[in-house]
Amino acid sequence: VTGQPARRIALVIEYDGARFGGSQRQKNAPTIQQELESALQRLTRVQTRIALAGRTDAGVHATGQVAAFSTSSRHGIEVFVRGLNALLPPEIAVLRALEVSAAFDPRRHASSRTYRYSIHNAPVRSPLRSKSTWHVVEPLDTDRMRRAARALLGEHDFAALSRREGISTVRRVLRCDIARQDDLITTEIEANAFLRHQVRRTVGALAQVGSGKLSVGGFRSLLRAAEPATAGPVAPAHGLCLIRVAYEGLDL
Amino acid sequence: VTGQPARRIALVIEYDGARFGGSQRQKNAPTIQQELESALQRLTRVQTRIALAGRTDAGVHATGQVAAFSTSSRHGIEVFVRGLNALLPPEIAVLRALEVSAAFDPRRHASSRTYRYSIHNAPVRSPLRSKSTWHVVEPLDTDRMRRAARALLGEHDFAALSRREGISTVRRVLRCDIARQDDLITTEIEANAFLRHQVRRTVGALAQVGSGKLSVGGFRSLLRAAEPATAGPVAPAHGLCLIRVAYEGLDL
Helix, strand or coil, X not given: CCCCCCEEEEEEEEECHHHCCCCCCCCCCCCHHHHHHHHHHHHHCCCCCCEECCCCCCCCEEXXXXXXXXXXXXXXXXXXXXXXXXXXXXXXXXXXXXXXXXXXXXXXXXXXXXXXXXEEECXXXXXXXXXXXXXXXXXCCHHHHHHHHHHHCEEEECHHHCCCCCCCCEEEEEEEEEEEECCEEEEEEEECXXXXXHHHHHHHHHHHHHHCCCCHHHHHHHHHHCCCCCCCCCCCHHHEEEEEEEECCECC | CCCCCCEXXXXXXXXXXXXXXXXXXXXXXXXXXXXXXXXXXXXXXXXCCCEECCCCCCCCEEEEEEEEEEECCCCCXXXXXXXXXXXXXXXXXXXXXXXXXXXXXXXXXXXXXXXXXXXXXXXXXXXXXXCCCEEECCCCCHHHHHHHHHHHCEEEECHHHCCCCCCCCEEEEEEEEEEEECCEEEEEEEECCCCCCHHHHHHHHHHHHHHCCCCHHHHHHHHHHCXXXXXXXXXXXXXXXXXXXXXXXXXX
């Protein structure tokens, strides 16, 4: 198939991150990127690099991760969905595929990412939810959490919710919605981009506000202090899910 | 602790049935009953028989299974919850415990059982829902399914939805609610009691109605024919969950 004009294809991907070492290719653990590249190579018989929109840590899930690759394969777009799903392990699935412009970069062109963090807030653990929620025994006051979360909105230096990495720690948080349904508390956070561990540290600190260990004012002060990683514990990876990556002028 | 009057304790139990051979004690597979009895023996140091309200098959889940046992242990009721949860494997948890009358029989005294069956109705499989839902690719018409489900209500011979077992196959279905939220279809069925595989055969047949393979009239005819196991396929076990067992005059 030499001589074919290269096509660029975007994929929307869902995965259960439990047994993976994260999204990005690495040496000592299976990753989402490796599994996708391996399935694509088996489908097209060409070794192909796949780029991912969001870097998710070991154990983090996704229902709306975006990937992209270039190929000279002439397969119809539906063949990529069905073919990859037949070749991928059960923990990963391609939900949709779309042909995009040759220059499409899923990471750099993303206008925002949305993560959902799920807390199971009950005295007793739940076997059916233990793999997708953080079990918090102390009753959490979601009204307090919501009041604190307002301080996250807008463009701020979020150094207090990450690690010092020699890069800018300024990000723009567009939305932070906290909802409770019985004993399930979900926090959805949308931002232009996130620092490493930002969502998990945000939820860790919000949970401290919810349980009364930290005041709403104390939460605000920690944020504004902008000292690296001062804002409380990191909520565990298995409660986190990348649910959407948005692009201007592209409806995935 | 000899000489103590025996107490009878009821437990409400949640479990992920994936790796178990069902609820009832058996020789060649781990079961819910064995795990509960083993944990209770370690807690009280006395070998104790535990009775379960509903017999769930291999792979079937529960959020509202009820168990009961007699004990001369003087542990407070909260010690049974915390102690058993510390000793049980992660797939099983005691949600609540309650002291009940000495004659309480969780199976014979139950006035009704409610099961929920979950279908993931979408073209592509979902890694995050594959363990708790049946993936059905063909679009299902839930209005048609609801019209067919009305024929289930009331006291009928449900032989067509079970196997001939030399016992009465008459049961009383109190409720069958079918709800869709995006690509998740849940069917909740409450009955005084259920025949073996009744819920899974009911959902299997309703899915055929939903996909158009079976007419609403055809579904009614199959039911009324009352021939054993004529009403289509058995929906897989992992989509099924026992969500409630009800007792008159006892609020668990």
